[in-house]
Amino acid sequence: MTGRAICLLSGGLDSTTCLGIARDEGRECYCLSFDYGQRHTAELAAAARVAESLGAIEHRIVRFDLREFGGSALTSDLDVPKDRAAAQMATGIPVTYVPARNTIFLSFALAYAEVRKASEIFIGVNAIDYSGYPDCRPEFIQAFENMARLATKASVEGNGRITIRTPLIAMSKADIVRRACELGLDLALTSTCYDPDPEGRPCERCDACLLRCKGFQEAGIPDPLVT
């Protein structure tokens, strides 16, 4: 155990809280973000602010273009759904699902972990208040970890073992908001919206905004991004 952790950081509420937890556990955090052709690049600016404010050792951004494949409202011209009720969000997988996104993100994190000799990867997935994405489920994360332990040089040489840490997986959005506040995180630095305006302000109507809003409301804490 080196104490080093790779922290996937989108710059949203969940990944920021996840990074805060890794730091609180004393980890040296190497943050990793992705510019994958998403329409909400405001989150990359948020990720950079958050990484700096939480004392990350490094913050790397890997660029690739998932628009090449299409298939998601987040990376194509499909409309981002707005004003959906919780019951609608709970039914089926929305068009904002990006094919194999967490698999790709975790694979790059695995490469980064191998190079930096980190033994943990933190990812802020959540299986409670989420949008029905298959690659946020605990069984997916466990299967990825099993694969990762066979994928690396360290796995052959027997001197390394990767653990995928998902501290938020069983938390509600309200729990996450409360935990972030306990940790003293500045949530004004984050960006959650799938479809922000050109200045990066949230639309307050997409699934991500609505889930975030519900979390703050249930926690009884005002969202610093909503005025």
Next chain:
Amino acid sequence: MTGRAICLLSGGLDSTTCLGIARDEGRECYCLSFDYGQRHTAELAAAARVAESLGAIEHRIVRFDLREFGGSALTSDLDVPKDRAAAQMATGIPVTYVPARNTIFLSFALAYAEVRKASEIFIGVNAIDYSGYPDCRPEFIQAFENMARLATKASVEGNGRITIRTPLIAMSKADIVRRACELGLDLALTSTCYDPDPEGRPCERCDACLLRCKGFQEAGIPDPLVT
């Protein structure tokens, strides 16, 4: 089963033979290559030639930069080893190992498979005459397949099941050369070398060239790339 397959294609002997096998099985082949900052970009030109000659439906190239992380002679300024004996190659993992490369490649293939509704991914990994890479082992491939079956929208909706096909995994290089010739593949189109000259001609001294040379010699077939 749609008959559609994603075929990872580096443009070398192995991936070309693998694509030839997929085509021979009647698959509609969607080829996928990567420009990841490798020093041997000649292979991308080879991949395009091979995909066209074998009637691929599409050939996509995903670009990302693994030099961001470093850690491999293929993506940094470390020297590519030359003139190593087979016994040396069999010992340990060489500096040409790229951290988590096959994990990343297969993850993009999974995204591509999901968008194109392909049920198979063909990858030309080989666990016999190879360079000791952890992510070429059968147990790694099996673990990736297990993970992939939990990763996608189809896995939640129950209408899709991804299979990772590795037709070369138990073949020697000589077997691969023979199979390629049986299939009538034009191996003059391929590029195998880790360190080709500016015109794309092989160095004939790196591990990849030496393994290829051994394969052609043992098969008793002249290599069209070597004059």
